[in-house]
Each structure stands twice: as structure tokens, then as C-alpha cells.
Amino acid sequence: MEYLSIVFQEVYKILFLLVPVLVSVAMIVWLDRRVWAFVQKRQGPNVVGPFGLLQSLADALKYIFKEIIIPSSSNKVIFILAPIVTMTLALIAWAVIPFSATQVLADINVGILYLFAVSSLGVYGIIMGGWASNSKYPFLGAIRSAAQMVSYEVSIGVIIINVLLCVGSLNLNDIVIAQQNMWFVIPLFPMFVIFFISALAETNRPPFDLPEAEAELVAGYQTEYSGMMYAMFWLGEYANILLMCAMGAILFLGGWMSPIDVYPFTLVPGAFWLILKILILFILFALVKAIVPRYRYDQLMRLGWKIFLPFSLIWVVLTASYLFYFNLLPVN
Amino acid sequence: MIAHAIFFYTFSIIAVVSAIMVTASKNTVHSVFFLILDFISISCLFIMIGAEFLGMIMLIVYVGAVAVLFLFVVMMLNVAQQKNQWFAGQSTSKHIPVGLIISTLIFFEIIIVIGGWKYKPEIFDINNSLANTSVSNTHSLGQILYTDYIHVFQISGMILLVAMIGAIVLTFRQRSGVKRQSYIKQISRERAEGVEVLEVQSNKGVKIDD
Numbered sequence: 001m002e003y004l005s006i007v008f009q010e011v012y013k014i015l016f017l018l019v020p021v022l023v024s025v026a027m028i029v030w031l032d033r034r035v036w037a038f039v040q041k042r043q044g045p046n047v048v049g050p051f052g053l054l055q056s057l058a059d060a061l062k063y064i065f066k067e068i069i070i071p072s073s074s075n076k077v078i079f080i081l082a083p084i085v086t087m088t089l090a091l092i093a094w095a096v097i098p099f100s101a102t103q104v105l106a107d108i109n110v111g112i113l114y115l116f117a118v119s120s121l122g123v124y125g126i127i128m129g130g131w132a133s134n135s136k137y138p139f140l141g142a143i144r145s146a147a148q149m150v151s152y153e154v155s156i157g158v159i160i161i162n163v164l165l166c167v168g169s170l171n172l173n174d175i176v177i178a179q180q181n182m183w184f185v186i187p188l189f190p191m192f193v194i195f196f197i198s199a200l201a202e203t204n205r206p207p208f209d210l211p212e213a214e215a216e217l218v219a220g221y222q223t224e225y226s227g228m229m230y231a232m233f234w235l236g237e238y239a240n241i242l243l244m245c246a247m248g249a250i251l252f253l254g255g256w257m258s259p260i261d262v263y264p265f266t267l268v269p270g271a272f273w274l275i276l277k278i279l280i281l282f283i284l285f286a287l288v289k290a291i292v293p294r295y296r297y298d299q300l301m302r303l304g305w306k307i308f309l310p311f312s313l314i315w316v317v318l319t320a321s322y323l324f325y326f327n328l329l330p331v332n
Numbered sequence: 333m334i335a336h337a338i339f340f341y342t343f344s345i346i347a348v349v350s351a352i353m354v355t356a357s358k359n360t361v362h363s364v365f366f367l368i369l370d371f372i373s374i375s376c377l378f379i380m381i382g383a384e385f386l387g388m389i390m391l392i393v394y395v396g397a398v399a400v401l402f403l404f405v406v407m408m409l410n411v412a413q414q415k416n417q418w419f420a421g422q423s424t425s426k427h428i429p430v431g432l433i434i435s436t437l438i439f440f441e442i443i444i445v446i447g448g449w450k451y452k453p454e455i456f457d458i459n460n461s462l463a464n465t466s467v468s469n470t471h472s473l474g475q476i477l478y479t480d481y482i483h484v485f486q487i488s489g490m491i492l493l494v495a496m497i498g499a500i501v502l503t504f505r506q507r508s509g510v511k512r513q514s515y516i517k518q519i520s521r522e523r524a525e526g527v528e529v530l531e532v533q534s535n536k537g538v539k540i541d542d
Binding site for chain 2: 153
């Protein structure tokens with residue numbers, strides 16, 4: 001009986017986290033389309049509900065009632081598993097995101113490694129979907145995205161090492177608290193820029209949306225998907241984008257910390273500040289989508305391996321030597 | 333404790349079954365997926381004994397990078413396999429003796445490990461393991477790896493570097509006659525050198541050099 005109540009408590013906590021995440025994913029799709037439209041002097045979705053806020057719900061309803069078509073020559077188990085994997089991985093990562101010093105589902109020791117691991121697993125949904133479709137365009141899209149995500153993961157990993165050098169802990173709450181005096185975006189500004197660009201590539205956002213480049217690959221790995229399975233890919237993708245924004249906010253923008261550490265601001269709950277920072281980063285993502293044209297594939301690889309990786313490695317050496325020389329290394 | 337046991341047996345059964353399926357399944361891509369499942373369940377086991385850093389690194393390195401490359405290669409193989417069946421059916425296999433030698437070696441290694449468990453039980457005592465100390469797994473690993481074993485650590489890094497350079501040298505080939513795109517050249521082109529206005533005489537044409 002005692003076990004059961006603990007389980008119920010945990011399930012309640014998980015639902016309390018996941019339902020807002022899913023709703024905000026729907027809202028974020030609307031925001032993405034609105035920002036994109038405003039940059040191009042269009043209106044964007046503005047018909048369903050106030051300001052078109054319910055557009056995503058209408059879309060979701062449409063997807064639910066569409067028929068799911070499974071290609072007859074596909075590998076059925078993997079074909080069905082792929083969107084589930086994408087969606088699950090995008091959602092389980094939220095378990096370690098701290099919304100305030102105490103509001104975190106799982107305050108684990110290796111939080112940032114967990115986030116990194118889950119985001120690097122995200123490539124499987126895409127590869128599985130592309131391969132199981134047994135069709136040329138999805139396969140090409142999957143191979144492209146595998147190479148792209150593996151490449152940019154490396155530089156994200158090195159950037160995380162940069163931050164960890166300054167913190168001395170892998171716990172996400174410790175990372176946030178270490179930024180009490182100064183957000184890491186100030187001393188590590190070049191790393192923040194590289195993180196932002198790598199996050200764009202990692203989540204297959206424009207200008208790095210080559211896995212689904214519609215002009216050449218129809219829709220890439222999701223060409224053969226329809227109905228709810230397509231919607232799950234799409235939800236997972238946006239949940240991943242939100243997650244990357246959250247990761248950026250925690251690593252560089254002080255997480256749930258208020259921007260000014262004075263009385264009236266500290267009263268505001270930490271979740272508000274974190275969500276605000278995530279939103280600001282997401283609007284930047286949306287602006288990039290509207291402004292920048294798509295990269296050529298060879299230049300994408302060149303940027304990842306020949307520019308970002310050496311630069312962030314050099315920055316690791318610099319950070320380490322600076323901290324060591326001025327005896328600032330965090331010791332506990 | 334019961335919950336702990338349930339999770340342990342679940343993960344270990346998944347690990348063993350998927351390890352068997354890696355070799356048993358006919359489809360090579362399925363084998364790789366089972367291998368990934370195996371890696372994931374083993375990293376869960378690592379986390380359960382308190383080695384959370386090892387578990388996460390296992391996930392990042394093996395599942396996130398190595399297995400992706402595996403999958404990459406195997407999928408390419410599969411495309412070729414549909415054309416020529418060399419991969420699937422070779423009746424006279426030369427791999428069996430080599431496989432036998434390797435499996436005997438692994439068998440004796442397992443015997444040694446289990447023998448150690450039998451004759452020196454204090455090595456495997458739970459009180460000696462990292463789980464009960466106040467220092468977190470990451471810290472204790474770092475403290476050992478960068479002090480007592482620094483030379484071994486550096487040498488293994490060097491070996492990896494040499495292997496990487498070797499692989500690059502082996503696969504690198506300079507192709508002649510290929511027009512390369514120079515990034516700097518493309519950006520730094522000026523109008524003066526890119527565009528030229530010519531007076532074209534009728535019936536003569538213009539010679540364009542490239």
C-alpha cells in the first residue's frame with residue numbers, strides 16, 4: 001500500500017511536468033509559425049481561437065483522424081517504433097530540468113551527462129524511420145541526419161566541458177547556482193554562440209534542415225509517415241527544440257535564476273524565469289529559420305568539424321589555463 | 333530492496349537475451365538494434381550499482397556515437413547485399429577456427445573472474461565498492477584516473493590518437509582532376525575580376541577561358 005502511494009505520487013509529478021511540456025510544444029509550434037510569418041510580413045495562423053492560438057490543437061485533431069499508412073515493403077516493427085522512440089526520448093529528458101532549486105523531478109548527480117546522452121540518442125528515431133521505410137528519399141535523409149547529428153554532438157560535448165570546468169559538478173542545479181554572480185554567457189560568449197548554432201544543427205532546424213530538405217528529399221526521413229505517426233515525429237522534434245533551448249538557458253543564461261538578484265525579482269518563482277529564457281531562445285531559433293537560407297551539405301560538415309570543433313577545443317584549453325593560473329578552479 | 337532486485341533482473345535478462353539475439357538474428361540491421369538495446373540495459377545496470385558516470389558515458393560513447401556508425405555501415409552493406417549475395421551465403425566458412433579461439437579465450441576469462449569471486453570474496457564485497465562512499469562516482473573516478481593511473485590514461489589516449497591518424501592515412505587518397513571549391517576564393521571574389529564587359533564583333537564570337 002505504501003509502495004502504491006509512492007508510485008501514485010511519482011506518476012502525479014510526472015504528469016504535472018509532461019502535460020505542460022506537451023501543451024507548450026503545441027503552443028511553440030504556433031509561435032514558430034507566427035514569428036516566421038511576421039518576419040516575412042504575413043499574418044500566419046490567426047483564425048482558430050484568439051490570435052490563432054488553437055491552431056496546433058486543430059492540426060493535432062486533423063492528424064489523429066487521418067489514416068495511418070504503413071508501406072507494405074517496410075520493416076513494420078521498426079517503422080512503428082521510430083516515432084515512438086523520437087517522442088519518448090524528447091520527453092524523458094525533461095525529468096532532470098530544474099525549474100527551481102527544489103522543483104526538479106530527478107535531481108541526479110550526472111544531470112548534464114544525462115541530457116547529453118538523451119539528446120545524442122535522438123538520432124535513432126530518425127535513422128530507424130528512414131531505414132524502415134525502405135524507400136530512397138527517407139534513407140538518404142536518415143543518413144544525412146545521422147552524419148550531421150553525430151558531428152555537431154561532438155562540439156556540443158566540448159562546449160559542455162567548458163561549462164563544467166567553471167562549475168566543477170555535473171548536477172544541473174549546481175550549474176545554475178554557479179552562475180549566481182555572473183551568467184556564463186558573459187565569460188563564455190563564443191561558446192554560447194557555437195552552442196546555439198550547434199543546437200540548430202542538432203535539432204535539424206533551418207538553416208541546417210538538410211535531413212528533410214523538401215526541395216531535394218521530399219520530406220526526408222518522414223516521407224512515408226502519415227497521420228498520428230507523422231504528428232509524433234513532429235511533436236518530438238519540437239520537444240527536442242524546447243529541450244535544447246532549456247539546455248542553453250541552464251548552461252549559459254542562469255537557468256531559474258532571476259536576472260537581477262534584488263528583492264522584488266527574487267520573489268518571482270524560478271520556473272517563470274526559466275520559461276522566459278527558453279522562450280527568448282526559441283524566438284531566436286524561429287528568427288534564424290526565417291532569415292537564413294539553407295546550408296549546402298559539405299559546408300555544414302566543414303563548419304562542424306573544421307571550425308567549431310577546433311575552436312571549442314582551443315577554448316577548453318584557454319578556460320582551463322585561465323582557471324588554473326588564477327587559481328579559480330572549483331574544488332569541493 | 334525488492335524493487336532493486338526486480339529492476340536488476342529485468343535489465344540483466346534484457347541484456348542477455350538481446351546479446352543472444354545480436355548473433356542469432358538473420359537481419360544485420362536488427363543485430364545492431366539488439367546491440368544497442370544491450371548497451372542501454374548494461375548502462376542501466378551500471379547506474380544501478382552506483383556507477384552513474386560510467387553508465388552515462390556508456391550511453392553517450394557507445395550508443396550515441398559508436399553504434400550510430402555501426403548502423404551506418406551495416407545499412408550500407410544491406411544496400412549492397414541486395415545486389416550480390418556474397419554477404420549472406422558462404423557455405424565453407426573460414427571464420428569458425430578464429431571464432432573458436434576467441435570464444436575459448438573469453439570462456440577462460442570468465443572462468444578467472446568467477447574463480448576470483450569464489451576464492452577471494454572480499455574483492456567483490458559491496459562495502460569495498462564505490463557505492464557506499466560519500467564521494468560521488470564522477471569525483472572518485474577523476475581522482476583515481478588523473479593521479480595514480482595518469483600514465484596509463486595518457487598512453488591509452490595516445491594509442492587512440494595513433495589509431496585515428498592511421499585510419500585517416502589508410503583511407504585518404506588524393507584524387508586528381510577534381511575541381512575543388514575554395515571557400516575563401518568564392519567569398520573574396522570581386523566584381524572587377526568576376527564580370528568583364530566585352531565588345532562582341534558580329535560573326536566572330538568571344539573566347540571564354542575557364
